Amino acid sequence: xxxxxxxxxxxxxxxxxxxxxxxxxxxxxxxxxxxxxxxxxxxxxxxxxxxxxxxxxxxxxxxxxxxxxxxxxxxxxxxxxxxxxxxxxxxxxxxxxxxxxxxxxxxxxxxxxxxxxxxxxxxxxxxxxxxxxxxxxxxxxxxxxxxxxxxxxxxxxxxxxxxxxxxxxxxxxxxxxxxxxxxxxxxxxxxxxxxxxx
Amino acid sequence: xxxxxxxxxxxxxxxxxxxxxxxxxxxxxxxxxxxxxxxxxxxxxxxxxxxxxxxxxxxxxxxxxxxxxxxxxxxxxxxxxxxxxxxxxxxxxxxxxxxxxxxxxxxxxxxxxxxxxxxxxxxxxxxxxxxxxxxxxxxxxxxxxxxxxxxxxxxxxxxxxxxxxxxxxxxxxxxxxxxxxxxxxxxxxxxxxxxxxxxxxxxxxxxxxxxxxxxxxxxxxxxxxxxxxxxxxxxxxxxxxxxxxxxxxxxxxxxxxxxxxxxxxxxxxxxxxxxxxxxxxxxxxxxxxxxxxxxxxxxxxxxxxxxxxxxxxxxxxxxxxxxxxxxxxxxxxxxxxxxxxxxxxxxxxxxxxxxxxxxxxxxxxxxxxxxxxxxxxxxxxxxxxxxxxxxxxxxxxxxxxxxxxxxxxxxxxxxxxxxxxxxxxxxxxxxxxxxxxxxxxxxxxxxxxxxxxxxxxxxxxxxxxxxxxxxxxxxxxxxxxxxxxxxxxxxxxxxxxxxxxxxxxxxxxxxxxxxxxxxxxxxxxxxxxxxxxxxxxxxxxxxxxxxxxxxxxxxxxxxxxxxxxxxxxxxxxxxxxxxxxxxxxxxxxxxxxxxxxxxxxxxxxxxxxxxxxxxxxxxxxxxxxxxxxxxxxxxxxxxxxxxxxxxxxxxxxxxxxxx
Numbered sequence: 014x015x016x017x018x019x020x021x022x023x024x025x026x027x028x029x030x031x032x033x034x035x036x037x038x039x040x041x042x043x044x045x046x047x048x049x050x051x052x053x054x055x056x057x058x059x060x061x062x063x064x065x066x067x068x069x070x071x072x073x074x075x076x077x078x079x080x081x082x083x084x085x086x087x088x089x090x091x092x093x094x095x096x097x098x099x100x101x102x103x104x105x106x107x108x109x110x111x112x113x114x115x116x117x118x119x120x121x122x123x124x125x126x127x128x129x130x131x132x133x134x135x136x137x138x139x140x141x142x143x144x145x146x147x148x149x150x151x152x153x154x155x156x157x158x159x160x161x162x163x164x165x166x167x168x169x170x171x172x173x174x175x176x177x178x179x180x181x182x183x184x185x186x187x188x189x190x191x192x193x194x195x196x197x198x199x200x201x202x203x204x205x206x207x208x209x210x211x
Numbered sequence: 212x213x214x215x216x217x218x219x220x221x222x223x224x225x226x227x228x229x230x231x232x233x234x235x236x237x238x239x240x241x242x243x244x245x246x247x248x249x250x251x252x253x254x255x256x257x258x259x260x261x262x263x264x265x266x267x268x269x270x271x272x273x274x275x276x277x278x279x280x281x282x283x284x285x286x287x288x289x290x291x292x293x294x295x296x297x298x299x300x301x302x303x304x305x306x307x308x309x310x311x312x313x314x315x316x317x318x319x320x321x322x323x324x325x326x327x328x329x330x331x332x333x334x335x336x337x338x339x340x341x342x343x344x345x346x347x348x349x350x351x352x353x354x355x356x357x358x359x360x361x362x363x364x365x366x367x368x369x370x371x372x373x374x375x376x377x378x379x380x381x382x383x384x385x386x387x388x389x390x391x392x393x394x395x396x397x398x399x400x401x402x403x404x405x406x407x408x409x410x411x412x413x414x415x416x417x418x419x420x421x422x423x424x425x426x427x428x429x430x431x432x433x434x435x436x437x438x439x440x441x442x443x444x445x446x447x448x449x450x451x452x453x454x455x456x457x458x459x460x461x462x463x464x465x466x467x468x469x470x471x472x473x474x475x476x477x478x479x480x481x482x483x484x485x486x487x488x489x490x491x492x493x494x495x496x497x498x499x500x501x502x503x504x505x506x507x508x509x510x511x512x513x514x515x516x517x518x519x520x521x522x523x524x525x526x527x528x529x530x531x532x533x534x535x536x537x538x539x540x541x542x543x544x545x546x547x548x549x550x551x552x553x554x555x556x557x558x559x560x561x562x563x564x565x566x567x568x569x570x571x572x573x574x575x576x577x578x579x580x581x582x583x584x585x586x587x588x589x590x591x592x593x594x595x596x597x598x599x600x601x602x603x604x605x606x607x608x609x610x611x612x613x614x615x616x617x618x619x620x621x622x623x624x625x626x627x628x629x630x631x632x633x634x635x636x637x638x639x640x641x642x643x644x645x646x647x648x649x650x651x652x653x654x655x656x657x658x659x660x661x662x663x664x665x666x667x668x669x670x671x672x673x674x675x676x677x678x679x680x681x682x683x684x685x686x687x688x689x690x691x692x693x694x695x696x697x698x699x700x701x702x703x704x705x706x707x708x709x710x711x712x713x714x715x716x717x718x719x720x721x722x723x724x725x726x727x728x729x730x731x732x733x734x735x736x737x738x739x740x741x742x743x744x745x746x747x748x749x750x751x752x753x754x755x756x757x758x759x760x761x762x763x764x765x766x767x768x769x770x771x772x773x774x775x776x777x778x779x780x781x782x783x784x785x786x787x788x789x790x791x792x793x794x795x796x797x798x799x800x801x802x803x804x805x806x807x808x809x810x811x812x813x814x815x816x817x818x819x820x821x822x823x824x825x826x827x828x829x830x831x832x833x834x835x836x837x838x839x840x841x842x843x844x845x846x847x848x849x850x851x852x853x854x855x856x857x858x859x860x861x862x863x864x865x866x867x868x869x870x
Binding site: 056070072073076077080154155 | 762791837841
């Protein structure tokens with residue numbers, strides 16, 4: 014088989030194959046987790062965000078949120094849960110196609126597109142957090158002037174008696190690992206890398 | 212001169228001190244230095260052991276943590292409990308139904324944990340009703356009474372609810388012999404010897420669901436059956452009952468039932484009884500008794516009156532029952548872990564006789580009998596006796612066993628626990644109790660594999676042990692460390708009612724199965740409201756059904772109109788919470804019964820008959836949330852014949868803001 018400078022190396026192809034596999038798995042695992050702890054909840058409450066649904070103690074969290082006038086969370090209110098599994102699936106498929114096309118330019122495009130997807134997804138997540146945390150019912154039982162209940166995008170934040178801890182869940186880590194592997198392939202294949210190697 | 216007076220003073224002090232030390236040691240120095248650390252369970256930490264304690268005349272069962280002695284829960288069983296709505300809610304009223312009708316009180320004496328292979332399996336705990344004879348089964352997933360069965364032909368169900376090694380049977384022996392239920396009981400009381408009979412009931416227990424059923428009864432001579440224990444290991448298939456009043460006295464038993472030197476232990480071959488039952492030797496007898504079952508899915512109880520039992524006659528079916536003479540009004544009748552030794556405590560006796568199962572069987576085979584009593588063979592005392600514990604103390608009552616071959620017997624009169632070795636029958640230690648111990652409990656002490664470590668004494672008298680509370684004082688339990696050679700007193704803790712028998716089990720066996728809440732989707736109560744949208748008020752003649760929901764922090768509906776004088780209002784309250792430890796309560800002004808206490812996912816019903824026209828408030832009684840005080844509502848009662856229509860709602864008319 015004739016190899017040219019524009020083809021992708023075997024190592025990179027393996028990385029891409031793993032990357033695609035991880036993406037497929039991530040569709041079925043919770044991507045993000047928001048852990049809530051309060052004095053009355055030593056056992057903790059969790060909200061799992063999957064590619065296609067909300068999981069964990071959704072009903073209990075909704076029950077508690079009504080005190081501060083936060084809108085209740087329902088899977089069907091988020092268009093993202095309908096399309097996200099397909100987008101991730103699409104990226105997995107494209108990753109496989111890149112291996113098949115065997116062109117570096119395709120790989121570069123994939124990595125850039127994937128990175129963009131990650132950024133857009135996080136922006137979208139932030140937007141929802143912001144909306145739920147700020148659009149509060151003015152007739153709510155508990156109104157603390159100036160207080161909003163936006164959970165942290167990532168990390169820890171105290172919201173009244175609840176400590177909210179927001180981090181990627183297993184699916185999220187798979188997704189990140191998948192991106193890291195693609196990035197590795199990108200570096201391996203980039204001319205910059207080859208030049209320094211010489 | 213000065214020196215001399217100092218010398219005199221010192222001598223006086225020395226003499227006083229010496230005299231003081233001659234006095235027997237009192238309770239203040241009966242506790243060793245490290246006792247506190249042995250009972251200290253740090254905040255937030257769990258106890259090692261669950262202790263199920265009979266509530267005696269409270270009719271309930273309590274559950275304590277050991278070694279801390281902390282009260283964890285009072286389980287309502289035979290007595291109504293307005294705190295929990297037990298016996299007041301429409302759903303639980305049938306649990307206290309009997310052939311005499313609804314009975315709001317009883318006297319719970321003994322507890323028994325269900326067993327598998329002779330060890331406590333932590334599935335159920337049984338309790339007896341001593342006054343109106345019944346046996347209850349408590350489910351240890353929910354710590355609630357799941358079933359109560361009444362016992363016909365019985366008076367004073369005392370030797371109960373003792374259990375066989377695989378929970379095949381729970382027994383119930385009548386303390387008071389009475390004329391059987393199917394004959395005319397209108398007889399002179401002094402015709403006791405002719406007309407009164409003792410009855411032993413064998414209640415079968417469903418292997419999976421625990422459902423109780425009176426498999427058969429054995430009719431016995433009229434005596435008082437006091438306590439009992441199932442054989443185990445080698446003696447599995449037998450039951451042993453202590454009997455007193457073999458004088459068959461019917462008045463002033465204190466004197467008249469204490470005349471004979473020896474009363475009896477009755478050995479019952481229940482495997483043989485089963486054979487006779489199968490062979491159709493039982494007599495069907497017309498009786499009436501209630502069988503009450505609580506259904507965890509409908510969250511309600513049903514009561515059924517049953518009308519028949521099968522009775523085996525011990526006089527006719529010769530080889531079921533045998534009497535063994537036992538000194539002076541035996542009380543406790545306990546079987547050691549191997550099943551070979553039966554310890555009977557004559558409460559007025561100066562020795563504790565220990566019988567050998569092996570010798571009993573041989574004596575029966577050799578017909579080593581000393582005549583008959585009321586048609587039942589009496590085995591010769593010496594032929595059944597393994598030996599006697601000499602000078603054990605005064606007033607021996609009950610015996611439990613540890614894992615090292617020792618027995619512990621409670622001594623009511625001399626107020627002490629006596630530890631003795633089962634093999635050589637020698638007393639090895641004694642420890643005072645404060646005061647007048649009744650029952651005692653070693654962890655796993657009636658099983659094939661006792662855990663030992665702790666012994667708990669249940670005392671009848673406390674006097675000066677706690678801060679005084681007027682003439683009525685609590686009774687108490689005392690915890691001993693029995694892990695060493697010497698018993699060490701660790702802790703006193705007060706108990707509810709009067710503690711009789713109690714059992715203890717390692718917490719791990721039970722806590723993993725403990726239910727956190729009821730699933731709302733599995734709630735099949737006919738009056739469940741599975742969501743606020745389904746809440747409604749329905750009039751059926753003068754009965755008004757309110758389908759109400761409770762969730763933090765409002766009742767739906769919370770404004771109800773159209774109720775009229777003469778109505779009976781049924782509040783069917785469903786707790787919609789599906790969260791751990793969020794019960795809601797429900798109370799309404801003027802209710803003549805009690806409150807409801809509703810667990811997450813459960814439906815309970817309170818009946819309310821308004822007695823006046825006007826507005827009655829109602830509210831949640833269990834501080835459920837920050838806005839619990841807002842969890843309230845009003846009901847409007849109009850005069851009979853009023854045209855105010857039924858209307859209801861929650862949050863329809865938000866209050867106008869105050870300007």
